[in-house]
Amino acid sequence: MDGRRLYHVTFSRLARLKARAVRVQDHQDEERIEGACGRTVARASEVLSDLIARPLAPGLYLVATPIGNLADISLRALSVLARAELIAAEDTRHSKKLLSHFGIAAKLTPYHEHNAERERPRLLARLRAGQAVALISDAGTPLISDPGYKLVRAALEAGLMVTSIPGPSAALAALTSSGMPTDTFLFAGFLPPKSGPRRARLDELKTAPATLVFFESAPRLAKSLADMADMLGPREGTIAKELTKLHESVTRGRLDRLAGELSSNAALKGEFVVVVAPPAEDAAEASDEKIAEQLEKALKIESFRDAVRSVAEVLQVSRSRVYELGLKLTAKRD
Numbered sequence: 001m002d003g004r005r006l007y008h009v010t011f012s013r014l015a016r017l018k019a020r021a022v023r024v025q026d027h028q029d030e031e032r033i034e035g036a037c038g039r040t041v042a043r044a045s046e047v048l049s050d051l052i053a054r055p056l057a058p059g060l061y062l063v064a065t066p067i068g069n070l071a072d073i074s075l076r077a078l079s080v081l082a083r084a085e086l087i088a089a090e091d092t093r094h095s096k097k098l099l100s101h102f103g104i105a106a107k108l109t110p111y112h113e114h115n116a117e118r119e120r121p122r123l124l125a126r127l128r129a130g131q132a133v134a135l136i137s138d139a140g141t142p143l144i145s146d147p148g149y150k151l152v153r154a155a156l157e158a159g160l161m162v163t164s165i166p167g168p169s170a171a172l173a174a175l176t177s178s179g180m181p182t183d184t185f186l187f188a189g190f191l192p193p194k195s196g197p198r199r200a201r202l203d204e205l206k207t208a209p210a211t212l213v214f215f216e217s218a219p220r221l222a223k224s225l226a227d228m229a230d231m232l233g234p235r236e237g238t239i240a241k242e243l244t245k246l247h248e249s250v251t252r253g254r255l256d257r258l259a260g261e262l263s264s265n266a267a268l269k270g271e272f273v274v275v276v277a278p279p280a281e282d283a284a285e286a287s288d289e290k291i292a293e294q295l296e297k298a299l300k301i302e303s304f305r306d307a308v309r310s311v312a313e314v315l316q317v318s319r320s321r322v323y324e325l326g327l328k329l330t331a332k333r334d
């Protein structure tokens with residue numbers, strides 16, 4: 001056997017041995033993972049059984065529920081919902097689906113913005129009588145752009161026990177997957193539906209040194225983004241769509257680009273959260289004088305519209321601010 005053949009035989013035997021070792025390793029890994037999964041299922045079931053076996057103390061339980069994926073319910077949420085004497089839900093028909101999925105046959109009562117004034121005293125009376133009442137919304141964490149704040153205030157003022165069973169919230173899921181700074185953020189809920197008040201609100205928020213988080217509905221998303229791009233300046237944004245659901249998507253880009261892409265997408269569907277990066281650090285420092293000085297220069301070589309756009313971009317300030325100053329500047333000249 002010459003040297004090359006010996007090398008070839010040794011090499012192919014080694015390769016076969018290696019492949020067999022990999023198969024054995026894969027098999028062992030599979031067994032290990034299957035074993036661990038089995039233990040997790042058994043342990044989770046034990047934890048839930050232990051929780052459910054205990055009596056539920058009287059009080060108001062604010063229970064977070066999934067925002068699209070039923071598997072996101074927590075063991076504590078299940079144990080509270082299964083034991084509560086009453087569950088106050090925004091939409092009882094909607095919540096029945098969640099409860100029956102987990103075999104919970106609790107008593108439900110509606111609590112939403114249209115009946116809250118009437119229902120609140122009834123819920124408080126039950127709490128005073130020593131009952132355990134859970135509050136849930138259609139999805140996510142109650143009170144976060146959902147009913148419940150006044151009920152919590154009233155319960156606390158009456159000296160009743162109030163506790164949160166934390167879990168999913170679209171606001172935090174969007175923030176954490178946005179890639180934006182998370183050290184300081186401002187949850188701004190839904191913006192006003194009409195452009196005037198919406199722009200006024202954005203004007204209030206534009207100097208906040210924080211990542212901004214907004215809820216938005218599909219029909220209003222494109223217009224809201226256009227107003228954000230205009231009022232907040234050239235910042236990065238993230239559109240988080242259908243989080244935790246089959247068609248989840250997270251799109252990142254500059255606000256004006258995101259707005260431009262959406263404006264051509266007429267039939268938008270789904271649920272959305274918009275996350276906007278904080279203002280650039282020097283944006284707060286750009287004085288009117290600085291903007292006017294840059295505008296003077298830009299106007300020598302560009303149209304009014306282009307000058308406004310480029311100065312806003314360079315100084316990281318909103319286009320509307322530059323536009324207003326530009327109007328004053330040109331009025332003085334005329």
Ligand code: SAM
Nearest residue numbers: 067140141144145169170215216242243271272
């Ligand atoms: N309390 C809920 C929470 O904590 O997530 C939010 C309730 S608010 C009435 C509903 C809004 O939340 C929707 O319009 C949308 O902006 C956002 N949202 C809820 N579920 C979502 C999801 N799966 N993906 C993206 N946004 C969602």
